[in-house]
Amino acid sequence: MAKRGSEVRVSVLLLHIVLAVAFLGFFTYAVFTGSVNLVPNAKEIKLNSLPAKLEFVLKYQTPGLFTVLLCVVYVMMRRVISPAINPMSGNEIYVEAASKILTNTLEQYVLHLVSQLIVSAYIDGPTLIKIVPLLAMFFVVGRMSFAIGYPMQRAFGWWLTFGPNVAAVGYCAYKFLIQIKVLI
Secondary structure, X not given: OHHHHHHHHHHHHHHHHHHHHHHHHHHHHHHHHOOOOOOOOHHHOOOOOHHHHHHHHHHOOHHHHHHHHHHHHHHHHHHHOOHHHOOOOOOHHHXXXXXXHHHHHHHHHHHHHHHHHHHHHHOOHHHHHHHXXXXXXXXXXXXXXXXXXXXXXXXXXXXXHHHHHHHHHHHHHXXXXXXXXXXX
């Protein structure tokens, strides 16, 4: 019986991964073909310099930062309405899930923010105008899905955030290695 349960868990996990990859691929394709426009005033935005690109990236950190803030408020609310209002009371079980969601969101947000700042140094403005809002949307939808599905159904949301972060960090590493002539 235990073998059947683990097979079901693996199947559900694989389903979440496949759905997340499909979602990422569909929306990335839609944005880059022009079917979905995440920046209505994109034609007016001129990203001709690194400072302009960095400003654009920083402005699009607002949705992710707001997501982190919501996680902090969720921990606070769970604490206030439970015996865990005193963090030294031994009742941390009441805020454990909320705390783990917050911790994971902070980890993912650091990768999200820093990788986009670095990416802005490597890619041209018109591409950045498509990538940054797309990454912001993936982050927010991924974090919402992660929190709603936590703990057992969190894989879709986790992959929706982690996948783009891996892609961005991988791109940064690749461009860096080419720049220092480790890769030709």
